[in-house]
Amino acid sequence: MKFRIGAIFSDVGISFKISHKVVKLIWNDLEKEINLSDEYNKVHKDYTLVFLYSARESNDFFVTKPTISKRYKIVEYVIYMPYKEIQKDTDIYNVFLCYMEKGIRNVFEQYNINQNQIDDIFSKIRMKVIGNKEYLP
Template sequence: MKIDFLQLYAEVEVNYDITNTVLKPLRINLNKLNKTLPHYDKLFKTTDYELVFTISATQENKNLVYGPTTSSKNKVVYFTIFIPYKTFNSFTQQIYYILDTIAEGIIFVFNKYKTDPSGVNEVFETLKTLIAKDPERYQKWLKDLED
């Protein structure tokens, strides 16, 4: 199973600018955990499928995680993680809040589908440590950031 992220913001002026310099290492390191969801292993008859978390923000009081929406044809499972919208004084405070909420959403999904979430928090904490050391790097979108 490969984990990936999308961002979709449906509410006007309610969004977070999460750069590819944040999402790429997050995706790579979560995929290194080699997790799968047994329910979808059976449904797709393979562990070669995508688990896509759509990141969104909301001013409403919504559930943290919505989904799944499943595409059997494309072997993709979509969940949406709604991050309650807040403003922050610094990029570091904001990105920590975002990352903590995404981690909570992923762990929720793993627990729901009886997948051991061990390692997930460590991936997020490692990324937060890197961001703390060089926040300016993680605020920028990089054109040549390849997999």
């Protein structure tokens, strides 16, 4: 397993619901389409790359520095998304997918991981998910 995706919300009252089906789509497509770079493997060989999404009251977008666990063999990044912007959107997935893609790109750039498939992955997911009641949280 090269990737994992999850959620973590540390600020009281600050959270949003995303269907596990949407998370699974992103996860499966990353697994299928993306190869980790030699640069990543040189530093973190056999480590799973974990993306956690979250939001905070400060309402800004940023990606944390990695937390690395040798015990669990993971490299973990938290993608903080603007909470108010997500809450305002009539379809939460418009904003969520935009910031999830932006956060993943940010991490991939650090390790020179090829991003050619990212546009395709997120375009397909947007077309499948946005406006589709099957993916409501």
